[in-house]
Amino acid sequence: MSSLAIYNTLTRRKEPFVPLVPGKVGLYVCGPTVYDFIHVGNARTFSVFDLVVRWLRSSGYAVTYVRNITDVDDKIMDRARSRGEPIEALTERTVAAFAEDCARLNLLAPDSEPRATRYIGPMLELIGVLESKGLAYRGANADVYFSVRDFPGYGKLSRRNLDDLRAGERVAVEAAKRDPLDFVLWKAAKPGEPSWPSVFGAGRPGWHIECSAMSCRELGETFDIHGGGWDLQFPHHENEIAQSEGAHEKPFVNVWMHSAFLNMGDEKMSKSLCNFFTTREVIESLDPVQGGEQLRFFLLRGHYRSELAFTRELLEDAGNTLRGFYTALREVPPGEGEADRSHPLAARFRDAMNDDFDTPVAFAVLHELRAEVNRTRSPALAGLLKALGGTIGFLQADPEAFLKGGVSIDAGKGGATIDVDALVAERAAAKRARDFARADAIRAQLDSAGIVLEDKPGGATEWRKK
Ligand code: AMP
Ligand code: ZN
Numbered sequence: 001m002s003s004l005a006i007y008n009t010l011t012r013r014k015e016p017f018v019p020l021v022p023g024k025v026g027l028y029v030c031g032p033t034v035y036d037f038i039h040v041g042n043a044r045t046f047s048v049f050d051l052v053v054r055w056l057r058s059s060g061y062a063v064t065y066v067r068n069i070t071d072v073d074d075k076i077m078d079r080a081r082s083r084g085e086p087i088e089a090l091t092e093r094t095v096a097a098f099a100e101d102c103a104r105l106n107l108l109a110p111d112s113e114p115r116a117t118r119y120i121g122p123m124l125e126l127i128g129v130l131e132s133k134g135l136a137y138r139g140a141n142a143d144v145y146f147s148v149r150d151f152p153g154y155g156k157l158s159r160r161n162l163d164d165l166r167a168g169e170r171v172a173v174e175a176a177k178r179d180p181l182d183f184v185l186w187k188a189a190k191p192g193e194p195s196w197p198s199v200f201g202a203g204r205p206g207w208h209i210e211c212s213a214m215s216c217r218e219l220g221e222t223f224d225i226h227g228g229g230w231d232l233q234f235p236h237h238e239n240e241i242a243q244s245e246g247a248h249e250k251p252f253v254n255v256w257m258h259s260a261f262l263n264m265g266d267e268k269m270s271k272s273l274c275n276f277f278t279t280r281e282v283i284e285s286l287d288p289v290q291g292g293e294q295l296r297f298f299l300l301r302g303h304y305r306s307e308l309a310f311t312r313e314l315l316e317d318a319g320n321t322l323r324g325f326y327t328a329l330r331e332v333p334p335g336e337g338e339a340d341r342s343h344p345l346a347a348r349f350r351d352a353m354n355d356d357f358d359t360p361v362a363f364a365v366l367h368e369l370r371a372e373v374n375r376t377r378s379p380a381l382a383g384l385l386k387a388l389g390g391t392i393g394f395l396q397a398d399p400e401a402f403l404k405g406g407v408s409i410d411a412g413k414g415g416a417t418i419d420v421d422a423l424v425a426e427r428a429a430a431k432r433a434r435d436f437a438r439a440d441a442i443r444a445q446l447d448s449a450g451i452v453l454e455d456k457p458g459g460a461t462e463w464r465k466k
Contacts, residue, residue: 005356006257006357012159025062028225029226030211031068032046035079040282042279043299044259046105052227065108066214066219068116071095071115114217116214119217120205122213123212124200126209130246140175142188144185145176145185147182155238158235166181183239184206189204222254223252225256226240226257230258261308262307263310264310297321301360322394323402329373330403339386340383341384348365362392373385428459452465
């Protein structure tokens with residue numbers, strides 16, 4: 001049996017995964033800054049780490065999954081101000097909306113979801129340790145900075161050289177810093193901004209210190225896997241390493257994982273480029289029953305380290321493929337009991353997932369399995385298809401309900417909705433009364449609303465979306 005190998009950004013190599021404590025994994029993922037709905041690029045990263053957690057658990061690891069919430073930040077303050085809304089009201093609302101989006105994408109809730117504003121104490125403690133070790137200093141503007149030149153390993157994750165980095169900084173801008181690369185740990189309070197009292201004076205934390213403090217509280221000074229989107233490598237994760245290793249003088253994280261971008265055209269989808277779709281608007285544009293899993297499938301069927309372009313065609317294609325899997329499970333209901341994990345296709349699926357979460361190969365194996373199910377009509381193989389899909393959070397819906405999709409379908413005329421089940425029943429009644437004109441009219445009406453009817457032997461009628 002293969003064992004798991006993960007690409008580690010720190011070493012730029014795929015390495016056998018060896019947890020610190022046998023059988024256990026501590027995993028920390030940088031979560032959202034809560035000022036607005038997440039876009040589908042954010043959803044990609046969170047879905048990737050959901051897949052990682054599920055696969056680790058399916059492989060028998062006891063995973064402690066931590067994903068933080070950044071609820072103090074300039075963007076949050078700006079948004080609250082421009083909306084005339086208290087900051088807590090904005091962040092609470094956004095956290096709740098994020099949880100809804102995660103549920104639609106079938107993302108597991110983390111074991112712990114620490115919020116920055118509730119960990120100010122641990123952050124201040126950490127800054128205190130850094131100061132006592134000569135790694136932090138108070139700038140002329142009363143902000144507290146990390147002194148990058150005093151931490152020898154700076155740049156090791158993103159493989160950047162300090163001199164090159166410095167050359168890219170505009171030195172004059174922040175005269176309060178000793179070195180242009182120094183970054184803020186604690187920002188002195190400004191009128192109208194949230195602040196907390198501290199030995200450094202009233203203020204609020206910088207972004208990077210949050211993750212160092214919260215990950216340490218939740219997972220310890222050294223833990224197994226730290227994840228986030230590609231863009232977080234520098235400076236965020238580099239700075240996390242500097243803070244945590246600077247303070248604790250031991251390795252911070254064994255494996256760094258970064259998921260590639262979701263792009264619009266050739267550009268990263270991002271709020272600042274205004275080229276984004278929110279996760280909820282994409283799901284709501286799809287079938288109400290199928291949409292969440294369809295988007296999840298679109299986001300995860302490519303490899304997590306390959307960039308992915310967001311297009312309607314690819315999203316539709318993901319829907320068609322997913323419906324194909326569910327159709328096989330409807331035609332051949334999975335057998336009761338344990339799936340046969342010793343089947344060669346199960347082994348190939350496991351090998352693919354163990355090879356740095358190679359979902360393109362894993363889904364190709366599921367395609368083969370689907371073809372086998374269709375060919376053999378074996379409930380045991382259908383059970384295996386469902387079980388393997390389940391290891392990574394797919395194919396667990398009732399196939400009949402999934403393929404029917406939303407019961408009320410927008411017929412496209414003034415937003416009117418039609419009740420498909422009621423119309424199917426009315427058509428059956430019309431046929432029994434030999435009113436074939438009415439029965440045909442209903443079929444045509446459903447057809448124009450994108451519903452296909454399949455009359456089964458014995459008189460029953462099944463329907464699905466086109
Ligand atoms: P943010 O709320 O902007 O800090 O982003 C939350 C997470 O989403 C981070 O891990 C980012 O790296 C990730 N992220 C942001 N934009 C994208 C994108 N276009 N594709 C994939 N991940 C992204
Ligand atoms: Zn972080």
